[in-house]
Amino acid sequence: MYRIYFKQAIQMLRQNSFISIISILGTALAIMMIMTIIVTEEVKTFRMAPEINRDRSLYIMYHVERDTTDGGWFSGLVPHDIVKEYLSALKTPAYTSFMNRLDDLNMQTTVNVEGLSDYGLYAARYVDASFWKVFSFGFIEGSGFSEEEFQSGIHHAVLSESTAKELFKGEKALGRNIQIAFTNYRVTGIVKDVSPVFKYAGGDIWIPYTSRKEGLRAGYVLLMATDKADFPRIIAEIRDVERKYAIDHHPKTLYLRGPENQKMRTMDLQANSEQEIREAIRIKNRRTVFVFLILLIIPALNLSGFSLSRIRKRIAEIGVRKAFGAKKYVILIQVLYENMITSLVGGLIGLILSYVAITWLKNWLLKVPEGSDIPLSAMLSPAVFAAVFVACLLLNLLSAGLSALKASRMTIVNSLNQNDR
Amino acid sequence: MTMIQLEGITKLYRTKDVETVALEQINLEVEEGEFLSVMGPSGCGKSTMLNIMGLLDLPNEGKVRINGIETNRMKDGPMAEFRNSMLGFVFQSFHLINSLNVQDNVELPLLYRPSTGRSRREQAGEVLAKVGLSHRMRHFPSQLSGGQCQRVAIARAIIGHPKIILADEPTGNLDSRMGEDIMSLLHELNREGTTIVMVTHDEHIARGTQRIVRFFDGRRIQ
Numbered sequence: 231m232y233r234i235y236f237k238q239a240i241q242m243l244r245q246n247s248f249i250s251i252i253s254i255l256g257t258a259l260a261i262m263m264i265m266t267i268i269v270t271e272e273v274k275t276f277r278m279a280p281e282i283n284r285d286r287s288l289y290i291m292y293h294v295e296r297d298t299t300d301g302g303w304f305s306g307l308v309p310h311d312i313v314k315e316y317l318s319a320l321k322t323p324a325y326t327s328f329m330n331r332l333d334d335l336n337m338q339t340t341v342n343v344e345g346l347s348d349y350g351l352y353a354a355r356y357v358d359a360s361f362w363k364v365f366s367f368g369f370i371e372g373s374g375f376s377e378e379e380f381q382s383g384i385h386h387a388v389l390s391e392s393t394a395k396e397l398f399k400g401e402k403a404l405g406r407n408i409q410i411a412f413t414n415y416r417v418t419g420i421v422k423d424v425s426p427v428f429k430y431a432g433g434d435i436w437i438p439y440t441s442r443k444e445g446l447r448a449g450y451v452l453l454m455a456t457d458k459a460d461f462p463r464i465i466a467e468i469r470d471v472e473r474k475y476a477i478d479h480h481p482k483t484l485y486l487r488g489p490e491n492q493k494m495r496t497m498d499l500q501a502n503s504e505q506e507i508r509e510a511i512r513i514k515n516r517r518t519v520f521v522f523l524i525l526l527i528i529p530a531l532n533l534s535g536f537s538l539s540r541i542r543k544r545i546a547e548i549g550v551r552k553a554f555g556a557k558k559y560v561i562l563i564q565v566l567y568e569n570m571i572t573s574l575v576g577g578l579i580g581l582i583l584s585y586v587a588i589t590w591l592k593n594w595l596l597k598v599p600e601g602s603d604i605p606l607s608a609m610l611s612p613a614v615f616a617a618v619f620v621a622c623l624l625l626n627l628l629s630a631g632l633s634a635l636k637a638s639r640m641t642i643v644n645s646l647n648q649n650d651r
Numbered sequence: 652m653t654m655i656q657l658e659g660i661t662k663l664y665r666t667k668d669v670e671t672v673a674l675e676q677i678n679l680e681v682e683e684g685e686f687l688s689v690m691g692p693s694g695c696g697k698s699t700m701l702n703i704m705g706l707l708d709l710p711n712e713g714k715v716r717i718n719g720i721e722t723n724r725m726k727d728g729p730m731a732e733f734r735n736s737m738l739g740f741v742f743q744s745f746h747l748i749n750s751l752n753v754q755d756n757v758e759l760p761l762l763y764r765p766s767t768g769r770s771r772r773e774q775a776g777e778v779l780a781k782v783g784l785s786h787r788m789r790h791f792p793s794q795l796s797g798g799q800c801q802r803v804a805i806a807r808a809i810i811g812h813p814k815i816i817l818a819d820e821p822t823g824n825l826d827s828r829m830g831e832d833i834m835s836l837l838h839e840l841n842r843e844g845t846t847i848v849m850v851t852h853d854e855h856i857a858r859g860t861q862r863i864v865r866f867f868d869g870r871r872i873q
């Protein structure tokens with residue numbers, strides 16, 4: 231039966247080639263749009279060098295400290311004291327790294343090379359030794375610094391390739407002296423450039439924060455698990471830390487936001503407590519569903535015009551089928567099945583188009599830095615196919631459902647006479 | 652035994668300002684195995700009556716009983732099965748499906764009952780041979796002449812071995828020789844026990860059948 235429907239559907243596509251092409255293209259573009267949006271979101275969680283451990287990293291970006299006696303509170307980046315006293319002692323994470331926030335230009339640092347280049351502003355990242363374990367930098371020369379060197383507050387600096395070129399005018403930079411914030415450092419490593427898109431690894435210059443007089447008062451904490459299955463245990467440990475802090479610092483309490491995984495990070499959640507973060511996630515998810523519904527409904531409305539005109543042409547056929555014994559629901563299934571073929575063909579084309587679009591636009595739309603690729607496996611995953619299939623199904627039901635239902639319920643004589651009432 | 656029984660059938664068509672009485676208080680009984688001709692001028696309600704008999708349309712008043720079964724209150728499912736097994740239609744304007752080839756058009760009634768693709772193909776081959784169209788199985792309706800379309804429509808009506816065939820001018824589009832062939836086919840089916848109700852304008856053809864009823868202006872006059 232379905233084989234015959236299929237044959238007929240293909241025949242009809244050929245007989246109504248213009249409308250068919252338009253509606254297939256309509257579906258294809260809708261799917262492409264949806265896919266591109268999904269990938270734009272997903273790409274933020276893909277593992278890309280140097281942030282190759284995104285899938286097993288958790289982040290604490292924010293803390294709240296409350297005074298339970300007077301209701302006073304203090305919030306912001308994670309203070310160094312908490313990292314030192316509590317977070318560095320965590321048992322589950324493979325590495326705990328602490329780094330400065332480096333989001334905008336006014337966080338840049340004055341850098342110069344005596345006798346060679348004048349003062350310039352560069353993005354300096356103040357990091358610890360774990361930083362080099364958590365991220366995978368492409369070292370061209372030299373290396374990062376060890377835990378011992380970090381503890382000793384050594385004045386070593388790692389420069390990005392283009393920063394080194396600029397500051398040393400193309401001369402060899404490794405082993406030379408450089409002034410960062412008017413303090414002497416020695417260049418001990420040169421790495422391939424890292425795009426500022428990388429919120430935690432990116433920068434022009436990397437130095438141990440112990441080398442700075444003021445150290446690093448507050449920053450981001452990255453907890454890298456051996457396996458992401460450890461996430462719940464790490465989160466539980468953080469909650470323990472909060473309880474311990476409350477006892478140690480009575481009457482003060484501590485909230486460490488998250489720790490958030492990469493996915494949550496991309497949502498950019500604002501929250502001052504566990505409860506608020508749950509609420510924020512719920513709102514975000516609801517908004518996502520809403521956006522996708524709109525993204526489906528608009529093309530569905532457009533496509534429903536085509537479905538309707540295709541069904542109109544077939545009112546008489548539906549009458550004939552019923553006259554020879556087709557039940558209403560059988561008609562409904564057939565119409566939706568045929569429409570689904572169009573949708574799926576469109577969906578497949580849309581998928582291919584989205585790959586083309588994503589590959590093309592990845593630099594400026596997705597801000598995937600030059601040189602790193604979106605893994606093809608991420609775009610060809612079963613989850614993506616399932617999403618496209620569901621999108622096609624919904625598109626199909628939304629665009630053809632109503633007219634199919636109406637057509638299947640007409641009386642036979644009216645259908646035969648094409649009385650579209 | 653009475654195969655078809657129309658009892659007090661009235662059918663009205665209402666458009667914006669006019670009301671057409673297509674059928675008025677029609678009573679008619681067709682016996683099992685009968686071959687009945689329906690005659691009358693254009694617009695007198697012949698097709699309307701055939702549609703009501705075939706459960707394709709509902710009357711405003713009256714009852715339709717087929718094979719002793721009251722059809723008025725049947726649900727969609729049983730009604731569809733009933734049509735599929737009991738009734739075969741030859742429509743005045745063929746109503747072939749343009750996106751299906753001849754073979755698939757003819758197989759249509761079998762699609763709505765348990766059957767295998769192979770048995771459907773075999774049966775389609777048989778009935779198409781009967782109407783002399785074996786060589787056109789893969790053609791599409793648009794590639795056939797009017798007479799050929801009519802014969803496909805007849806093949807489709809008889810493939811499912813219905814107890815009743817309702818034919819609206821089955822010879823209307825055929826030349827006289829082909830018309831005679833079709834009539835002898837219908838007579839053969841009738842001999843095998845099929846009840847046939849046929850609308851025709853051709854007095855000569857009607858005389859060949861067992862009984863003629865005549866309509867005028869929505870009323871039965873004979």
Ligand SMILES: Nc1ncnc2c1ncn2[C@@H]1O[C@H](COP(=O)(O)OP(=O)(O)OP(=O)(O)O)[C@@H](O)[C@H]1O
Pocket residue numbers: 647649664665666671672673691692693694695696697698699700743
């Ligand atoms: N859907 C409809 N809406 C309004 N009036 C209709 C409709 N169908 C049929 N009629 C009217 O009902 C009357 C009977 O029509 P019907 O088709 O039964 O005639 P007929 O006897 O089959 O004619 P013909 O020999 O030309 O086929 C006609 O006056 C026709 O105009």
Ligand SMILES: [Mg+2]
Pocket residue numbers: 697698699743819
């Ligand atoms: Mg008629």
